[in-house]
Amino acid sequence: MSLLERAVFKNRWLPYVLVLPQVVITLVFFFWPAFQSLRLSLLRVSPFGDRVFFVGLRNFQQLFSSVEYRISVVNTIVFTLGVTFVTLIVSLVAALLANQKIRGRPLYRTLLLVPYGIAPPVAGVVWLFLFHPAYGIVQYLFSFFTDWELNWYVDGAVAMALVILTSAWTHLGYDIAFFLAGLQLIPRELLEAASVDGATPFQRLLHVTLPLLSPVIFFLVVMNMIYALFDTFGVIHAITRGGPGTATETLVYKAYKDGFLAMNMGSSSAQSVVLMVLAIIFTWLQFRFIERRVSY
Amino acid sequence: MLAKGRVLMASLVLALVTALFAAFALTAAAQPVEAQFWHAMGGRLGEVVQELVDRFNQSQDQYRITAVFRGNYSETMTAAIAAYRARNHPHIVQVFEVGTQTMLMSGAVYPVYQLMADHGYEIDWNDFVPPVLSYYSTADGNLYSMPFNSSTPILYYNKTAFAQAGLDPERPPETWQEVEEFSRRLIQSGAAECGFTIGWPSWTMIESTRAWHGLPFATHENGYTSLDTQLVINDEFTINHIDRLARWQSERIFRYGGRGGDAEPLFIxxxxxxxxxxxAAQGGFRSAINRFEWATAMLPHYGGEYPKVNSVIGGATLWVLAGKPAREYEAVAAFLKFLSEPEQQAYWHKETGYVPISRSAQALLEAEGYLDQNPDQRTAYSQLTYSPPTPETRGLRLGNFVQIRDVIEEELENIFRGQKSAKQGLDDAVRRSNQLLREFASLYQ
Known part of the structure; x- marks a missing residue:
């Protein structure tokens, strides 16, 4: 920080020119659409845009009074918590294991990070092939042992579990990378001291490692939530398309469906505005608490 | 950094200049009148569309059609609407049947009957298959968009499994009672795990099944005569039908396998x-199924008091968008005329399995002996022409139909997963759909 602190540009316009592309991109791709969403959320527009009516807050009022929207709020909460904690726990275990002194550790670490490089729709298709009720491999293997059908076309809970697992799987690498970094920052001496005091490996994990990891854990909880809320469209679109019924329709998926399939731009924009408010809250949380560090 | 930016800028400018020159060069050299055609036919279907376009372009040198694949139906329609709003839309766009009302009300359309009349093409509309023609015509019989790919739900059955179960493989079920009975035999004999499944739930089980029994889908002649229409699908007939499906599911007579074509693997x-x-699934089945023999049959019927009328079509038509120079519509009219000819229709049918849209195309296929060799391809045509369509069965004219179908399928899934009774689910579907219909109507008051 101190090195860069007094960087001086000889030309006083140069710094502005250098930040200009980023400012332009932000304006064109973030502020302009956000402004459009705000505007459209107050309108009712025919699909071809030839008829436009100002309806005030009616889009919002309709949204909050609709049963379907409430269902998608509940789905989003279940989905987000599911993805956040499944990712967190699995990646913590994986990171702890990959942090052991074992042969081939770099290979394990690399393999653990690979899923993160796979695009969500592709991940969705891979899991579809595993779990499809008609041609999925897992269903096929199941049929040897049990009569139970993993048919997520008619079972909303199975569908939800499937999209949670797939989304968690694609995000594992991100959490593992942060956990590994966090684990390596834990001073050896502390763990050794605990060993000398007779702490079992589990006690060392519980009383030394986890508390020292808490800033990372908190950071990852927020990041996982943001991921689950805003970044999982591809997975849901590839596997369940929000179904069966509305069992896996999250807020983002509903906004997409109402806007681009149903061409109801007013309602879709109102939903986007709600999502925008959520994003602002999360960003604020992130800045407020993460920048300050978690105390332990 | 700066140098890199300059190089980038320079190459951008260069690209722009080249593009401009190219555009000028093209317009200067262009003899044929050009028209754009956006379609939603991917894969093999897209190749067949391109082949038809190539044939048209080679058949004369006055006009040139450029076909562009724009993604699936929703994507193509959304893209065309966005382009229309930006005033750089194509001349022709392929829109699926559920988008019909949206297109009709858009004020952005050059009606096909008028286009053809304006350009001196006399087309014998009476030659067209009635449920195809009526789906895209107004109540007074004017055709607004050119039928292109039309299909209708039919029954496919596994002849090998039928034989194993001791059923006559040449005798498919004709009634729903037989569907139930045959399914039990198939399951008990171990010839199959489940009796039957369905694709496109709303279209096959409600829209078509109702029309097949002569029942309307919505008030005001399914929306043809008024925007003030409401769904009527929560009556005894459909409640009983869906309730039966839900009950059959627990006995494995029926198995729900998802929307669209998602259930096809269960049959394959x-x-x-x-x-x-x-x-239109026939083409896919022909290449995917080699372990057993299969055949097609008309939709099952409940018989009794209900007449057998016709099933409704699905698929898409070609809409002509307004606002282009008059001369370019000559190219459009010539192309649509070309597509409607029996030779093109017969080719399209053979390659894709979509039904021929005219009686003369069907006659040509018969004369060629093609249908004798492929009798399964007769089923859809026979079913569509079973009796002349009535105001209740000629088609559906609903605003927000994309959403309505989605709502219906959502509620059907709620019923099939045991969350709601058939009555509850259908009541909810009707309530939610009626709200969507009211919203649509309020836009055009």
């Missing part, structure tokens, strides 16, 4: 011995 890999699915 032999788990379900029957599927009710679009007639």
């Amino acid at each position: 890999n032999g788990q379900c011995a029957m599927i009710i699915q679009s007639s």
Whole structure:
């Protein structure tokens, strides 16, 4: 920080020119659409845009009074918590294991990070092939042992579990990378001291490692939530398309469906505005608490 | 950094200049009148569309059609609407049947009957298959968009499994009672795990099944005569039908396998011995199924008090968008005329399995002996022409239909997963759909 602190540009316009592309991109791709969403959320527009009516807050009022929207709020909460904690726990275990002194550790670490490089729709298709009720491999293997059908076309809970697992799987690498970094920052001496005091490996994990990891854990909880809320469209679109019924329709998926399939731009924009408010809250949380560090 | 930016800028400018020159060069050299055609036919279907376009372009040198694949139906329609709003839309766009009302009300359309009349093409509309023509005509009989790919739900059955179960493989079920009875035999004998499955739930089980029994889908002649229409699908007939499906599911007579074509693997890999699915699935089945013999049959019927009328079509038509120079519409009219000819229709049918849209195309296929060799391809046509369509069965004219179908399928899934009774689910579907219809109507008051 101190090195860069007094960087001086000889030309006083140069710094502005250098930040200009980023400012332009932000304006064109973030502020302009956000402004459009705000505007459209107050309108009712025919699909071809030839008829436009100002309806005030009616889009919002309709949204909050609709049963379907409430269902998608509940789905989003279940989905987000599911993805956040499944990712967190699995990646913590994986990171702890990959942090052991074992042969081939770099290979394990690399393999653990690979899923993160796979695009969500592709991940969705891979899991579809595993779990499809008609041609999925897992269903096929199941049929040897049990009569139970993993048919997520008619079972909303199975569908939800499937999209949670797939989304968690694609995000594992991100959490593992942060956990590994966090684990390596834990001073050896502390763990050794605990060993000398007779702490079992589990006690060392519980009383030394986890508390020292808490800033990372908190950071990852927020990041996982943001991921689950805003970044999982591809997975849901590839596997369940929000179904069966509305069992896996999250807020983002509903906004997409109402806007681009149903061409109801007013309602879709109102939903986007709600999502925008959520994003602002999360960003604020992130800045407020993460920048300050978690105390332990 | 700066140098890199300059190089980038320079190459951008260069690209722009080249593009401009190219555009000028093209307009200067262009003899044929050009028209754009956006379609939603991917894969093999897209190749066949391109072949038809090539044939048209080679058949004369006055006009040139450029076909562009724009993604699936929703994507194509959304893209065309966005382009229209930006005033750089194509001349022709392929829109699926559920988008019909949106297109009709848009004020952005050059009606096909008028286009053809304006350009001196006399087309014998009476030659067209009635349910195809009526789906895209107004109540007073004017055709607004050119039928292109039309299909209708039919029953496919696994002849090999039928034989194994001791059923006559040449005798498909004709009634729903037989569907139930045959399914039990198929399951008990171990010839199949489940009796039947379905594709496109709303289209096959409600829209078509109702029309097949002469029942309306919505008030005001299914929306043809007024925007003030409401769904009527929560009556005894459909409640009983869906309730039966839900009950059959627990006995494995029926198995729900998802929307659209998602259930097809259940039939292809032999788990379900029957599927009710679009007639356009035949091409796919022909290449995917080699382990058993299969055949097609008309939709099952309840018989009794209900007449057998016709099933409704699905698929898409070609809409001509307004606002282009008059001369370019000559190219459009010539192309649509070309597509409607029996030779093109017969080719399209053979390659894709979509039904021929005119009686003369059907006659040509018969004369060629093609249908004798492929009798299964007759089913859809026979079903569509079973009796002349009535105001209740000629088609559906609903605003927000994309959403309405989605709502219906959502509620059907709620019923099939045991969350709601058939009555509850259908009541909810009607309530939610009626709200969507009211919203649509309020836009055009």
